Amino acid sequence: MNSIVIGSGFGGIAAALRLKAKGHNVKLIEKHPDLGGRARVFKKNGFIYDAGPTVITAPYLINELFELFNKDPKNYIELTPLKIWYQFIFEDKTKFNYSGDEIEMKDQIEKLSKEDVNGYEKLVNFTKKIFDKGFLELADVPFDKPFVMMQQLPALLKLKSYKSVYSLVSSYIKNEKLRRMLSMHPLLVGGNPFTTTSIYGLILYLEKKWGIHYSIGGTGEIIKGLEKLMIEENIKIIKGSEITSINLNQNTIKSVQLNNQNEINADNVVFNADPHVVYEKLLKNKKTSTIFNWKKKRMDYSMGLFVYYFGTKKIYEDVEHHTIRFGHKYKEHLDDIFENKKLNEDISYYLHRPTATDKSMAPDGHDCFYVLVPVPNNQSNINWSVEGDKLKELVIKKMENSLLPNLKDNIVEEFYLTPDYFEKELNTKHGSGFSIQPKFSQSAYFRFHNKSEICDGLYFVGAGTHPGAGVPGVLSSAKVLDKIL
Numbered sequence: 354m355n356s357i358v359i360g361s362g363f364g365g366i367a368a369a370l371r372l373k374a375k376g377h378n379v380k381l382i383e384k385h386p387d388l389g390g391r392a393r394v395f396k397k398n399g400f401i402y403d404a405g406p407t408v409i410t411a412p413y414l415i416n417e418l419f420e421l422f423n424k425d426p427k428n429y430i431e432l433t434p435l436k437i438w439y440q441f442i443f444e445d446k447t448k449f450n451y452s453g454d455e456i457e458m459k460d461q462i463e464k465l466s467k468e469d470v471n472g473y474e475k476l477v478n479f480t481k482k483i484f485d486k487g488f489l490e491l492a493d494v495p496f497d498k499p500f501v502m503m504q505q506l507p508a509l510l511k512l513k514s515y516k517s518v519y520s521l522v523s524s525y526i527k528n529e530k531l532r533r534m535l536s537m538h539p540l541l542v543g544g545n546p547f548t549t550t551s552i553y554g555l556i557l558y559l560e561k562k563w564g565i566h567y568s569i570g571g572t573g574e575i576i577k578g579l580e581k582l583m584i585e586e587n588i589k590i591i592k593g594s595e596i597t598s599i600n601l602n603q604n605t606i607k608s609v610q611l612n613n614q615n616e617i618n619a620d621n622v623v624f625n626a627d628p629h630v631v632y633e634k635l636l637k638n639k640k641t642s643t644i645f646n647w648k649k650k651r652m653d654y655s656m657g658l659f660v661y662y663f664g665t666k667k668i669y670e671d672v673e674h675h676t677i678r679f680g681h682k683y684k685e686h687l688d689d690i691f692e693n694k695k696l697n698e699d700i701s702y703y704l705h706r707p708t709a710t711d712k713s714m715a716p717d718g719h720d721c722f723y724v725l726v727p728v729p730n731n732q733s734n735i736n737w738s739v740e741g742d743k744l745k746e747l748v749i750k751k752m753e754n755s756l757l758p759n760l761k762d763n764i765v766e767e768f769y770l771t772p773d774y775f776e777k778e779l780n781t782k783h784g785s786g787f788s789i790q791p792k793f794s795q796s797a798y799f800r801f802h803n804k805s806e807i808c809d810g811l812y813f814v815g816a817g818t819h820p821g822a823g824v825p826g827v828l829s830s831a832k833v834l835d836k837i838l
């Protein structure tokens with residue numbers, strides 16, 4: 354069986370390995386000269402910047418890929434658990450060290466709001482139930498038939514999946530700061546906590562179950578380890594080549610076209626790219642049903658991301674590995690991003706400082722960072738060549754005033770990415786950071802199916818298909834593939 358996987362994000366690499374383990378003859382084709390997709394690495398002047406994922410959860414899903422070939426993951430990658438998972442900081446300077454230490458968690462919750470300690474315990478217990486169903490049971494189930502969804506609906510309704518994550522958390526927790534911290538998880542997979550189905554409350558428990566890990570040398574080292582494994586297992590990797598169209602024989606995949614030139618025949622083609630773009634641009638001559646066209650059209654896309662990578666000649670010892678800094682207003686800011694599609698100066702941001710754990714990420718005596726600001730996706734028509742620099746200055750000012758004093762004078766290296774990068778370089782619809790939003794109406798059967806709903810031999814893994822974005826999500830999508838191909 355000849356199978357081609359297109360795209361080398363975590364989902365694509367996992368799919369290539371899983372198919373290889375089943376005996377397929379596998380080729381992996383990637384547009385860029387390096388692997389990883391959103392998890393690529395930018396190396397500049399001794400600084401190592403992981404472009405995207407930094408919070409590694411459910412590490413067993415990564416380890417499994419090595420174990421498929423009886424290889425010991427420790428010979429390829431080194432994951433280490435973090436003690437403090439996120440430090441949350443509010444406008445009034447309140448700090449909260451969020452971790453897996455339940456005694457410390459409850460102590461801090463008690464200081465903020467005594468009455469919420471009990472509610473927190475109940476919330477965690479409830480998210481365990483969601484996790485058992487939504488992750489352990491359903492994350493790798495192929496939702497390509499309506500009856501599979503129908504079977505699950507009663508259980509999902511019992512778990513209150515019609516509620517948003519924020520509203521679920523608020524039914525247990527009264528304090529606004531705690532509500533924000535305990536409901537922020539959808540933002541990690543591209544959703545608005547005020548509209549994301551409470552199924553995603555499972556991430557709160559998933560973190561507790563296996564902890565939060567860091568990959569020594571950066572997340573890029575995981576990609577490197579997996580690339581080594583693919584080479585050892587004779588997966589042919591073709592880099593720097595873009596698939597520009599799909600050729601069908603009637604309704605079945607026949608081949609794909611590389612850079613508008615060479616044609617490669619395949620029995621199966623697995624796309625790790627954004628499904629919407631594949632259907633619109635690569636299969637553009639294929640007539641599709643009215644229902645499918647409606648499904649494509651009604652999809653809401655995740656927010657865009659402005660990511661500013663910078664190195665400093667000063668070491669900011671007090672800054673944790675992962676910091677989430679909330680702005681003054683929260684819901685209003687999220688409404689502007691997701692609904693009104695406009696920029697707002699009252700930003701919240703996530704600051705990554707890998708050098709807090711791993712000095713190898715920067716030259717001696719230096720610190721390495723990225724700051725991620727959620728912004729509207731490109732449906733906003735924001736001109737990033739004008740707004741990019743302005744937003745960079747705003748973020749620097751905000752960080753100087755709180756976490757990183759004298760930052761401007763200490764920056765020695767910098768660059769940033771906007772939704773334009775995600776749209777043009779990573780081929781995503783509207784430059785979204787995480788493909789389609791994790792709403793109930795876009796989850797499971799309602800998402801783009803892992804086995805294409807419109808032609809044979811075409812499959813999807815990655816953020817735009819079931820179960821969704823985030824490293825555990827896209828690795829699970831490859832497990833779905835395992836069951837259907």
Ligand SMILES: Cc1cc2nc3c(=O)[nH]c(=O)nc-3n(C[C@H](O)[C@H](O)[C@H](O)COP(=O)(O)OP(=O)(O)OC[C@H]3O[C@@H](n4cnc5c(N)ncnc54)[C@H](O)[C@@H]3O)c2cc1C
Pocket residue numbers: 359360361362363364365382383384385388389390391392404405406407408409410541542594595596597625626627658660725778779780786787814815816817821822823824825827
């Ligand atoms: C800044 C940022 C921070 C994040 N932080 C975290 C985190 O801390 N933890 C976490 O779990 N998740 C995080 N995420 C989410 C997570 O990184 C993604 O959901 C996941 O990595 C996406 O993987 P994927 O398999 O969907 O493929 P992608 O990474 O989207 O890769 C798709 C690949 O397909 C290639 N491609 C597209 N079209 C073609 C074509 N026509 N021909 C050839 N190649 C093509 C692209 O070049 C790309 O390499 C973050 C994401 C971002 C952007």
